[in-house]
Amino acid sequence: MIINTRPEKLSRELNYFAQSNNIEVTNIPLTEIRSKDGLSNDEIEALTKIETFDGIVFTSISACKYGLRKIQDFIEIAEIKSSIFAIGPATRKALVEHGLEAQIPEIYNSEGLAGLLINHGVKNILLVCGTNSESLLEDYLNKKIPKLEAYHISPLRSNINKIRELQKKSVILIFNLATFKLVEACYGDLENKNFIWICASQRIADYIDATNFGRTVVAKTPAHQDMLMAAI
Numbered sequence: 001m002i003i004n005t006r007p008e009k010l011s012r013e014l015n016y017f018a019q020s021n022n023i024e025v026t027n028i029p030l031t032e033i034r035s036k037d038g039l040s041n042d043e044i045e046a047l048t049k050i051e052t053f054d055g056i057v058f059t060s061i062s063a064c065k066y067g068l069r070k071i072q073d074f075i076e077i078a079e080i081k082s083s084i085f086a087i088g089p090a091t092r093k094a095l096v097e098h099g100l101e102a103q104i105p106e107i108y109n110s111e112g113l114a115g116l117l118i119n120h121g122v123k124n125i126l127l128v129c130g131t132n133s134e135s136l137l138e139d140y141l142n143k144k145i146p147k148l149e150a151y152h153i154s155p156l157r158s159n160i161n162k163i164r165e166l167q168k169k170s171v172i173l174i175f176n177l178a179t180f181k182l183v184e185a186c187y188g189d190l191e192n193k194n195f196i197w198i199c200a201s202q203r204i205a206d207y208i209d210a211t212n213f214g215r216t217v218v219a220k221t222p223a224h225q226d227m228l229m230a231a232i
Contacts, residue, residue, distance in 0.1 A: 002231045003172045005030045005179055006224075007153075010061060014224035023228055030160050030179050031153045035066045036131060039148075046126055046146040047074040053146075055083045055122035057113065057137070058102070059129040064094040067128035067150035083122060087113055088222060108221055109201055114140035132178050155182050163187065171196045171231045175222060177204050184211060198231045 002018075002025045004011055011027060018025040039047070050056075050071065058064050064086075068077060077098055084100050086092040088108035095102045103120070105112030114137055117125065127137060131149045138145050163183055166172075174180050174197050183190075195214035199205040200222035208216050219230040 110136035
C-alpha cells in the first residue's frame with residue numbers, strides 16, 4: 001500500500017499520474033495549506049522596494065501561488081525585472097503559467113539553489129516561502145535574507161492519527177521533513193511497523209534513519225513521478 005501524505009491541493013497531478021500508470025495510492029494528507037493573512041512590517045518594506053532585488057526565489061508551488069497574489073498588490077507581474085529562481089521543475093512550471101521564466105538548480109534543494117545564486121552573482125534576494133521555512137538557504141549563503149512568508153502549513157491531526165492504523169510495511173511518501181516530524185511528535189514507537197519511507201531528499205532520509213521507524217528510500221528527485229517510481 002502506497003500512502004501519499006501531501007496536501008490535497010498539491011496532489012492532483014500525482015493522483016492522475018498514479019491512475020494512468022495503474023499505481024494504487026491511498027491519500028492521507030497530513031497537512032493542509034492556506035494563505036497567510038496580512039503582511040508583517042518587514043514584508044511590506046521588502047515588497048515596497050521589490051524592484052531593487054536582484055533575484056526573487058520561490059521555494060515551492062505554494063510559494064508561487066500565494067506569494068504572487070501578495071506581490072501583485074505592489075507590482076504587476078509583467079513588470080518584474082528581477083531574475084527569478086525556483087527550487088525545482090514543478091515550481092518553475094507554476095511560475096511559467098504566470099508568465100515568469102525561472103532558473104532552477106541541477107539539484108533540487110536549498111544547497112543546489114544556493115550554488116545557483118552564487119554562480120549567477122545574485123546577492124540582493126527576496127525569498128518567497130511558507131511560515132515553516134527552516135532558513136536552509138540562509139544557512140548555505142551565510143546571511144540573512146528578506147522573506148515573504150506567503151502561506152501556512154497546518155497539521156491535520158485526524159489524518160495523522162491514521163498512521164498508526166496502517167498495516168506493516170506500508171510505503172509512505174514524505175515530501176518534506178516537517179511532515180515526518182508531525183508523525184514523530186505523535187508516535188515514538190513505530191519501530192515494529194517496518195514502514196518504508198519514500199523520501200524527497202537525503203536529508204529527510206538521514207533524519208528518519210536515526211529514528212529507527214523503518215527503512216528509507218530516496219527518490220531520484222522530489223517530483224511526484226520520481227517519488228511514485230521509487231515506491232514501486
